[in-house]
Amino acid sequence: MATVHEIEQRLFSWAPRESAMDWDNVGHLVGDPEQEVERILVALDITERVVQEAIDCGAQLIVSHHPVMNVRWHEREMQTLRPDTRLGGVLTTLVKNDISAICMHTNLDAADGGVNDCLAKKLGLNDVFLLNDEKIGRIGTLSCEKGLEEFLRDVIELLGCSGLRYRRGSGRVHRVAVGGGACSEYIPQAIAQGCDTFVTSDLRYNDFLDTRGLNLIDAGHFPTENVVCPAVKTYLEEHFPEVKTVISTSHRDVIQYYL
Template identity: 60%
Template sequence: MPTVREIEQALFDWAPKELAADWDNVGHLLGGPGDAVSHVLVALDITEEVADEALDLGCQLIVSHHPVMNCKWLPVQTVREDRPQGRLLLKLLRNNISAICMHTNLDAAQGGVNDLLAKALHLADPVPLHESGIGRHGTLAEPMALLEFVRFVRRTLGCSGVRYAGAGGLVSHVAVGGGACGDFEDDAIAAGCDTFVTSDLSYHQFLDAAGKGISLIDAGHFPTEDLICGEIVSYLLARFPELTVTKSASHREVIQYYIEGE
């Protein structure tokens, strides 16, 4: 059986650590490097539900996209059982479940989050959007009306709902950014894109979009990134045929949209 260390190295072969943003925390974050692994659970986030799922399945390792600890938005200052993060970390540690997290390095890597998102939305010849390697932009085979493209995005990514605003008109040259890539809006404009698909956009970005000549589509953080999980499963099975690798069934979109009449 491979060890946690060997699986981490295989994942770094795909998404080198050097591609990660300087604020990010990627790689093997929890558990013993030399621990043997027979069953891996793959999820976008490591939640308590995902930890319980790993326990039920008898997994020794969880591989996730979002880091379980020491990120800029959730620094670890304490590990206390009466607090959500501490309770999660203690559950993993007490049950000898390791965690490997591949975040912005897997956003930038070839075949990673953004290449998969570009492929799902049928962008031809996608190229990096930002100098970091994060984001992609390319063209549609046939231009589409904005509302038609919004429907296509929602259906393709399985979104609970989609927020959009902007210039209207035909959609032809599209930028994509899995997760919260609103900071790359100016890069999309500079690249000549008429539409940008990402998530976690602000009110003021929507307000100003038409004046900037671009349409913005917020398809949600989970829907724009969860497609990487299936790819991680396939990659690990190809590298380690002796492993059992399972995509999480418990982790799903948490944001729901109320629609009058439903």
């Protein structure tokens, strides 16, 4: 039976640790590296509901995209380990139930076949190539040019968005950049590479205010990254066929829209 350490190393052969941003927290973050694994639960985030789902389905390991201890999101909470805080409750429940956690974050963003390739494929882009040297983001083309409203409808349907935010640029969509998650810093690179549209998330007011000549689409953090979970499941099944791997059914986008 495969161990947590063996699974971590196999995931690193797909998404090397060295390709993660230097601030990031990736790899095996919780649990015993020698623990044998019979069942894996795949999720975008490790939340209270995901941990309970792992307990209920008998998983010994959760493989997620976002680190359970995210140094950018949880800097203050990571100073303590208390069950009465959200993060502390998640970590103590994992430990008490002998459930390990492996997290592949910006290294999976950059990986071939990772988050951004999955996003580009989901949106129907062809001839896909790297947006930048960090390998965070991709550029591709649609098989035929579309109007912006038609493409917005496609994005909502294909990514399962509850809604989205956008700013009209040219109003036509053909050469598209994608950046799963928060990639606003790459707007200038998308423009410089001749893109007419950029699909990403977590855009700020000034991103919409200052951007010119580019259809700018904020499709949400969860929808633009959750596309990688089926790829993670497939990868694990190919390399560890003896381990049962399932995608979380309890984890979903926490952002809702009131219209």
